[in-house]
Amino acid sequence: MYILYVDESGDPGLRGSRFLLLAGAAIFEGKWAYIDRDIRDLIDRYFPVGPQPREIHWSELRSGKGLFGRLSHDQRSLLADEFCALVSGLLHTEIRFFSVIADKPWWFAAHPGKSGDDLYLELFEDLCQRFDFFLRRRFADGAPSKGMIVADPHKTPLCRTIRTHQEQFRRVGTKWSRLYNLIETVFFLDSYQSPGLQLADLCAYAVWRVIDANDTSLAMKIRDAYDREPWNSTYQPGKWHGVKLHSDDPAIRGMIDAVWSLV
Structure with missing residues (x-):
């Protein structure tokens, strides 16, 4: 089984941030305890005495x-x-890693009458589809796995969207296809309780630095963790599934391609 830990950056309103980004870190069930141990070891080494942070939050670290x-x-x-x-x-x-980004001015112009909740829904639907597509590849590789979703309950708009629509996606699919590999409902954990949510925060923050500040330094260090079609695939070899941009701005596209290009 793979657990998809979901995080967000930005806000869904007409004003506020230019972008809304949903990110997910899919972790194989057998690895989360080891990842948790390694993160705790990092915190112990850098904070050997006195109070310690309960989690590594990337904007605070930077x-x-x-x-x-x-x-x-x-x-x-x-x-x-x-x-x-x-x-x-x-x-x-x-x-x-998976991330889905909306350039909000472009998205609202392209979808007149739609709300911030509609934007959340489209991005969450896209994220679920990409996670399911990865699980289908695992099945094709002879390693069938199911998936479940975990989110931070303090991300209120995101959790509302997830609670409302995840069961619908699981039963009847998305606008693209059925989701065959997601099971159960969504589970909620505080980020300090979960190494997966801290990895999702890293996934989101790295992409956010690219699109918001044209800073690729963090993303380049973890570039290969973002999901990608194998080079020996008969379906779009080398295609990045882990980064999806909803925008027609060539400057933003260029920032993304500077990290996740086909070379």
Whole structure:
């Protein structure tokens, strides 16, 4: 079984952030305990005395907010590098990242009359479809697996959308096809309780830095964790399934392609 941990960046409203991004980290069931141990070891080494952060939150780590302010800039950079090395050291059958991005001005112009909830629904539907497509590939490779979804209950709009529509997707499918591999309902955990949600936060933050700040430094370190069609596939070999952009802005597309190109 694979567990898809879901996170978000941005907001769904007409105003506010330019982008809304949903991200998911799919972890093989046999790896989450080891990942949790490795993350705890990182925190113990960088915070050997005094209070420790309950989780590694990437925007706080980068900016030095909260308890991360006790670390120097160099220490925070080293911690980030070690966390990324943890991810890049996992096999493609152990972890896969997925992200779906909406350029909100473009999306609302292309969908007159639609609301922020409709935008959430489309992105969540797209994310579920990509996760299911990965599970179908595992089946085709002779390793059939089912999937379930976990989210942070404090992400209120996201959780409302997930609760409303995940059962519908599981029973009747998305607008593209049936979802054959998602089971049960969605489960909710606080991010500090789950290494998977911390990985989903990394997945989201890395893409957000690319599209919002044209900063590819973090994304390049974990690039290969994003889901991709194998090069020996008969269906679009090398195609990135882990990054989907809803926009017609060539500048934003260029930022994405600078990391997730076909070469």
